[in-house]
Amino acid sequence: MSTYLFLYYCIFLIALFIAPSYVTYKRTGINPFKFSKEETAINYVGKAYKIISAFAFATILLNAFLTSTMQYLVPIEYLQSDILVWVGLGLIHLAFLIIFIAQRNMANEWRIGIDNENKVNLITKGMFGISRNPIFLGVIIVFIGLFLIIPNAVTVVILVSGVIVIQVQVRLEEEFLLNQLGNEYKEYMSKVKRWIF
Template identity: 45%
Template sequence: MLLFTYLILYFLLVFVLRSILLWRKTGINSLTFKKTDNAHDYNGKVFIFITIFELVVVGIYAFKNEWYEYLLPIWYLENPFLQKIGWTLLVISLIVVWISQSQMANSWRIGIDENNKTKLVTNGMFSISRNPIFLGIMIANIGLFLVIPNTFTLLITSLSTLSMNTQIRLEEEFLKREFGNEYIQYAEKVRRWI
């Protein structure tokens, strides 16, 4: 139950609340994915699928314990020490994502915004990683897997990793077009992940 509550709070804080704050401040919708079939919008559909899939898996763990065996637990990873590491990573993830979103301020979006001009953020967390929000989400995925190690949380982590890496490359191409040499010089100094 605690894990499910945490996951709901995580989504509410880093996606819903952040989107509302941006909307109130700028009038801009942070969600940029549309219903086309291009790579960017398709990847948005993959993000939504992974999120729903994650909620279902954690919901089964929290509310239907008798079904948990169908998630194919990896029993040799089920121990209190790894669970504590997992919970620590989940908390670190929330902190990293929240700080990174705060540092992006009005430039934060969910996806690529080709309609509203933003500024290139290179300070704070972005001086350590070009993608600290995705890094934070990756940390959360690993944490989730350690808290409830099963085949489906491993699949969520794998799908999320592929989807994030695709999104990062799409965003990099956009940022090169949008900011040109400024982004290229930044990318030469700061690594993609860490």
């Protein structure tokens, strides 16, 4: 199971972030990674998310190949159960599906961060008709699933900090879209929830 989780996470990163970014660049000539080294709020969020992702990857790696080290990550023993592991696995696979469909809905509009250089086209079809942030929703579901599969102090921190960072990024992106699209985005906000409720 631990090796499967590692393989899943590698596929998750490649299929849902690296490959779509490469495809978008090849189709449009636009680099979809929009974080930079400037001291701005959105770039700070980008750095924080990279650190969280690195901790998640390291935890999954240790769990798969250096199992004996997991005792030092302060396991939460009363949450260690086969049922919660299966629930967690169900969640991370659901998240994969949500993110995959949402990225197809975005097509060439796929970005990581805020794009100040190119025209913004609002996507309201598919998953974006259910949630304004289906990709972020999927990532949060992955963090929840990871915590249920490997309940320990580190995955708690990953979950809590991940949710906080995503909440901040969503609001920064909303502010940007309101400035760029005005009434078009206000109308969209009135029809579709930030998450799903």
